Amino acid sequence: MSIKAVAAKIFAKNIYHKTQKWAQKPVETQQNVFTSLIKNAKNTHFGKDHDFTKIKSFEDFQKHVPVRDYEDLKPYIERVVKGEEDILWKGKPLYFAKTSGTTSGAKFIPLTKESMPFHIEAARNAILHYIHESGKADFVDGKMIFLQGSPILTEKYGIKFGRLSGIVAHFVPKYLQRNRMPSWETNCIEDWETKVDAIVDETIKEDMSIISGIPSWVQMYFERLQQKSNGQKIGDIFKNFNLFIYGGVNYEPYRAKFENMIGRKVDSIELFPASEGFFAYQDSQKEKGMLLLLNSGIFYEFIKAEEFFTENSKVYTIGEVEIGVNYVLIISTNAGLWRYNIGDTVQFTSLKPYRVIVSGRIKHYISAFGEHVIANEVENAMKEAVAETNIVINEFTVAPQINPSSGLPYHEWLIEFEKEPENMQAFAEVIDDSMRKQNIYYDDLITGNVLRKVVITKVSKNGFQEYMKSQGKLGGQNKIPRLSNDRKIADNLIKIG
Template sequence: MKGTLLKPYAYHVRNQVRKMAQRAVLSQEFICQDLVTTARETAFGQDHDFAGISTYDDFKRRIPIVDYEGFKPYADRIRDGEANVSWVGQPKYFAKTSGTTSGVKYIPLTRESIPNHFGSARNALFNYVAETGKSKWLDGKMIFLSGSPEMADTNGIPTGRLSGIVNHQVPAWLRTSQLPSYKTNCIEEWEYKLERIVDETINADMRLISGIPPWVQMYYERLLARSGKDTILELFPNLDMFVYGGVNFEPYRKSLERLVGGRLPSVETYPASEGFIAFQDSQQSDGLLLNADSGIFFEFVPADEIFDTNPTRLHLGQIETGVNYAIILNTNAGLWGYNIGDTVEFVSKDPYRLRVTGRIKHFISAFGEHVIGKEVEMALRAVADKHWVEVTEFTVAPQVSPPDGGVAHHEWFIEYAVPPSDPKVFARDLDAAMIQQNLYYQDLIEGKVLRPLIVSSVQQGGFREYMASQGKLGGQNKVPRLSNDRKIVDALLLKP
């Protein structure tokens, strides 16, 4: 009965989402003013003269763009128990996430910012119900493949993974449908946890499955191996919804649909520990709707300027479609000028919809080509479709100094579920697709600075073994699509 009873609320949410989309720029102006006013007397506000901010130009002059390293002096003060550091009071939680140069990152979540995380996920799902009329997924069991909800204590502030924190915000009416159990969800070791999840769900009436695609794929494979069924829909005939985020779904689509036994309705989301940025608001339109009225003031920097001393900074009303931007957050959790490391591209301005194009630090530019995640994903998707290939996982790295003394090239490391029948033709077509995606790459190939790409096959389970060796198996961890060095690929176990 939940699906029927909650439909009126779903239509209410849908109306709110539409209003947000219509007033996005105005909402952003108001949020910017409200954030500055609220944080004026904090340590950060006083250090950066918030009292002198009345225009966006004032804002940009006073608030630098930083990554976590730049924010860390304030984060350390908050962790030490100091109040009113970058936001009023103290955080309600710390979202603990892995960093690169800074080690573990502690991202504050406040009472004001919590609705952004949980409310946005709710809005995405209920908006789907109102748009499609489909609500049967509410009447059965749901699984959210997430991190442990157990919290550590940091000077009185509960600390854990964002996905675990969100588990504490699930309302009572939904908790009765949620799997796995709290005890199972607290298991840290992914392989053991996955087996217990299968134990609890294999005979359940599963209606909704949510998680990062590669980890959902592992879950599906274990279910089929245990049950002896050919497809997930044989096991869960009422399965009606797939919710995903964190990585581009397309490289995994064929494998997941083969395991499922068909295409499931889906909703894409764009959550991060620093804020829930966007979600799919329409099954008919491309891109994700920017969460423009949820406590975050967004800025956008052309991606090729992000490491400049004085990069161009734009508010939402100044962006253009088709441009690759680094996304900058200012939030009611006390993040200011915060570069989360993602790049996005707007596909429309009415409403403001975007797609994630990659990571600032995940690119290949060994020769100035600046190949980004979107380009390799689109090239591989087109060629895999042409060759009836299914890809489990992949990453790309430059080979600047080939051991045989040959010409430098890009090397693709691909783990297949269904390999190409002719690997040489597959690699040739993939190179042609990359030439279409990136003009600089085309120039380097034509100028013989680079030779055509090489594809190396990764043994079955090779990427999982690599992630396990890094302590990043399961949960919200993702294999980088690109790197400008060979640290990742040198650690992979390759087929002879």
């Protein structure tokens, strides 16, 4: 074992014990974060507008500060973008992470000198927890690739603008610089397809040990590698590749395809990063869910998803949540986001320590008939169907068909198959049965002949990539919603074929 690997094990043990200290005191840890946030922001424009000097408790906070989304906070953010100081947080942010909004167009999320270190530490600590639990550290001597956006930044009023993944690229520690791929020049390529081809050329003969990125785009990278190597398995191209790090979407629908492409099973680490904050990472290979980061400058609140759109819905803090309930995640951060609805929903899998899974998006659901279907349910159904029928999929999404040309309405599952089921009807039955078991509202609609059972529509090879390309969202941190309450995505995919 190399000196670098031995040092990584020692460092991993230290970080593990530091994590245990705050994880064992969750309520106290969150109280300390809350107190610090209010204290540091009381003299900002936002703090003065919302009487932060009068806030002494969570109840005071909830009374003085309403829950907001980006549109609600936008007037403050626009002032910061124009270079004003002490608006949402003291001083000016170091960066603005530019993201694609669904209703707001481009969104600009602030990153401050207080918040930025937590983005870097969380990604590092996820790997260190893996090392501590597994005892595996040899991979630190191999090459590591992080498929991400361009690190080219622009600057205005002393604040730099760019994609989060591009901003983070500027913070890769020196001890990883020699191992990190692709090269800076390749990483700066804007066109995703050109970039992937360049990454393939750079990495195909390297000793890759860690590969990281959103599964759908890593899949594209793997496909290009196989084309370049005359169909070789990824595990044969990279004999020491044994760790896949991912975030952004659930890996399970891709797992069978990945294992087939790699030629063997590899360990994986799930992350829950966003421009608004790095919320959680998988701290154990043995436990379900990701460790919610309670000491990272973020104060969390939770609203039950089923109550979110009702007036005066109850808000829960960390000591009040329950396992298995679908919560909308509300955050206040040391980047100046206050009671901010990021749009994600989570479910707790453990309360000692607090671990979560991402169950979907509060705006990404199907309830055209009152069924309240969420992403976690459709992903579980697909997982069951893949396991039972031994098929392989590349991508899928679900949408309601309210006005079919004949018969009852239905949920349409648009699927790009790598390996089709021998019996498509049986495959659809497995999905439908799983949905009915998970969602009583959906079951009632099927039983009551309001809906007919799911309908499968095949999407042509690379159809999802073509759709994303047509929307200007090919690659990077962009991803297909698992489900929609309208047919915008579905109809475009059907046009592609």
